Structures are given as structure tokens and as C-alpha cells.
Amino acid sequence: MLDKRGFSMHNACMSHAQRVQTSRDVCFVRAYAKINLTLDVLGRRADGYHELATVMQTVDLYDTLCLTAIDDNQVQVICTSPALSNDENLAGRAAQLVRQRLAITQGVRIELYKRIPMAAGLGGGSSDAAAVLLALQQWWQLPFTPADLLDMAASLGSDVPFFLTGGLALCEGRGERVSPLPAYWPLPMRWLLLLKPSIGISTAAVFRSLSASDYTDGRYSRLVCGALSARSELQSENLHNGLERSVLNSYPEVARAREDLLAAGASLVRLSGSGPTLFAPFSELAKAIEVQRRLQAQGYEVYLSRAVSPDGDVNLF
Numbered sequence: 484m485l486d487k488r489g490f491s492m493h494n495a496c497m498s499h500a501q502r503v504q505t506s507r508d509v510c511f512v513r514a515y516a517k518i519n520l521t522l523d524v525l526g527r528r529a530d531g532y533h534e535l536a537t538v539m540q541t542v543d544l545y546d547t548l549c550l551t552a553i554d555d556n557q558v559q560v561i562c563t564s565p566a567l568s569n570d571e572n573l574a575g576r577a578a579q580l581v582r583q584r585l586a587i588t589q590g591v592r593i594e595l596y597k598r599i600p601m602a603a604g605l606g607g608g609s610s611d612a613a614a615v616l617l618a619l620q621q622w623w624q625l626p627f628t629p630a631d632l633l634d635m636a637a638s639l640g641s642d643v644p645f646f647l648t649g650g651l652a653l654c655e656g657r658g659e660r661v662s663p664l665p666a667y668w669p670l671p672m673r674w675l676l677l678l679k680p681s682i683g684i685s686t687a688a689v690f691r692s693l694s695a696s697d698y699t700d701g702r703y704s705r706l707v708c709g710a711l712s713a714r715s716e717l718q719s720e721n722l723h724n725g726l727e728r729s730v731l732n733s734y735p736e737v738a739r740a741r742e743d744l745l746a747a748g749a750s751l752v753r754l755s756g757s758g759p760t761l762f763a764p765f766s767e768l769a770k771a772i773e774v775q776r777r778l779q780a781q782g783y784e785v786y787l788s789r790a791v792s793p794d795g796d797v798n799l800f
């Protein structure tokens with residue numbers, strides 16, 4: 484009972500108002516990272532993208548964005564990572580897209596406090612972009628329909644539509660067809676360690692390196708969706724990521740980090756997205772912290788996290 488109560492409190496409801504906080508002059512918004520529980524690559528499409536079925540979940544590692552109105556007719560991005568303080572930044576491009584669609588001349592400055600590692604497989608840039616779309620819609624009371632927002636999100640990147648809702652979802656197509664799933668998360672996975680090897684990986688390069696043997700028919704994502712909706716136990720062999728073989732073969736740092744996570748006490752380790760971040764679930768906080776400390780002593784960047792639903796409660800089973 485105590486255990487249960489502790490966790491329902493731990494997963495206290497985070498309302499939409501907590502994700503986006505606005506006043507007349509300033510708007511704060513959180514952008515959560517994600518992990519992929521499954522990632523089936525069905526095959527390569529004529530347009531060069533790959534057909535996917537992937538189950539994604541937002542986690543409580545987040546970037547904070549602060550939007551302010553400026554007098555100039557432009558978008559400025561100032562980021563705690565200097566490499567991201569430029570026009571290519573997806574958050575800035577999202578604001579520019581909104582202004583273009585509605586011929587808005589009001590300028591905006593985006594201050595971006597980056598905590599989610601970049602090019603890490605955690606969807607940080609995509610989440611920042613979705614956060615800007617949601618923030619501007621709410622702050623400036625824009626007339627976009629959900630379909631407009633989805634369309635803009637998909638034009639910014641395959642993962643961006645998922646972050647409009649976040650939580651737990653099945654994403655198909657190139658990732659932009661999002662079916663939200665009920666907010667349940669397996670109790671044995673209540674704590675997550677995210678280990679970010681010290682390399683960045685290009686998603687495009689990983690997809691290019693796939694061979695036909697990496698393709699599946701979407702069965703792992705279907706099985707995991709079925710288990711989640713039945714609230715039955717997840718089978719570790721179904722937590723399949725079709726990009727993992729190629730990444731472990733091509734990037735020895737990731738293969739080594741995976742071995743080190745297992746040696747430090749993790750019982751299950753999976754790649755998130757195209758990596759290099761690996762995640763390992765734990766049912767006990769004490770164990771997760773022990774493993775985290777061991778890995779940090781080896782010089783690894785490791786985050787302790789949990790599943791979150793930006794717009795509501797996460798129920799554990």
C-alpha cells in the first residue's frame with residue numbers, strides 16, 4: 484500500500500498549465516525528452532524516408548524555453564549551448580514557420596536552457612520545436628486547428644508531431660502519424676537511467692546504414708501496444724529497436740557503454756531512437772542510483788529519469 488501511495492504521489496498530475504506558463508510579456512514552456520520502447524523499421528520508402536512503427540514515451544528530462552516579444556520583425560535564439568544559438572535551431576524555425584503562416588510581424592526571442600543532450604536519440608530538438616508551436620498557439624491565442632499544428636510539426640521533423648501530445652504513443656509512417664495510448668507505464672520500469680555516450684550520431688547516417696535484415700513487419704510495436712493496453716507484463720524480447728544492431732556495430736563507444744551498463748547492474752539495456760543514448764529500467768530507486776554512481780565514477784553522463792505525461796497523470800502498473 485505504502486509503495487503504491489508513494490508512486491501515485493510521485494506521479495502527481497502535471498497540468499497543461501505547468502507545461503506552458505504565460506503572462507503578457509513572457510511565456511515559459513517545458514520541452515520533454517523521449518525514449519523509444521520499440522522501433523520497428525518496416526522498410527525504405529520512395530521518398531527516402533523509412534516507414535516506422537515506434538512506441539515512444541516522454542520522460543522528465545526537459546529543456547526550458549522562455550519566449551519574449553521583441554520589437555524587431557525577427558526570431559532570435561539564445562541557447563545555453565552556443566552551437567544551437569543560430570537560425571538552424573529547430574525551435575527558432577518553428578517560431579518562424581508560425582509567423583510566416585499567419586504573416587505575423589511581431590518578433591520573438593527564444594531563450595533555450597538546454598538539458599536534453601543534442602543528437603542523442605532523445606528527441607530534444609524536436610521537442611523544443613513542438614514546445615514553441617504549443618507555446619505560441621496558447622500565448623498569442625492563434626487560430627491554428629490541431630490539424631494545422633500537426634501539419635507544421637511534421638514539416639519541421641518526423642518526431643515533432645509526437646511531442647505535441649507527448650506521453651505514451653504509437654507513431655507510424657515516418658513517425659508523424661501519432662496514436663496516443665492510455666497513460667500507463669510498467670511498474671518494473673518506474674525508474675530509468677539514460678546513459679549518453681560522448682558522441683553525437685546523425686539519424687540520417689543510421690537509417691542509411693540499415694540492411695534489409697534490420698526490417699521487421701511492425702510486430703514488436705504491435706505486441707508492446709497490446710501488452711500496454713492489456714496492462715500485462717512487457718516481454719524484454721519485444722522491446723526491439725531496429726536501429727540498434729547498426730549503431731552497436733558502427734559505434735564501438737555505444738557497444739562499450741552498453742556492456743558497462745550491464746556490468747554495473749542493469750538487467751535490460753536498449754538504444755533510444757538512433758542513439759547514442761541507452762536506457763535501462765529499474766524497479767528500485769536505490770538500485771538505479773547505485774548503478775548511476777558506478778557509471779558516473781567511470782566518467783559517463785547518466786541521467787535518472789521517469790516516464791511523464793506532460794498533460795496528465797502517468798499510472799503505473
Ligand code: C5P
Pocket residue numbers: 531532533534535639640641642656657658686687688690
Ligand atoms: O524527419 P527528420 O528530419 O527528423 O529526419 C532526419 C533524417 O532521418 C531524415 O533526413 C532521414 O534521412 C532519416 N529518417 C528516415 N526515416 C524516418 C525518419 C527519419 O529515413 N522515418
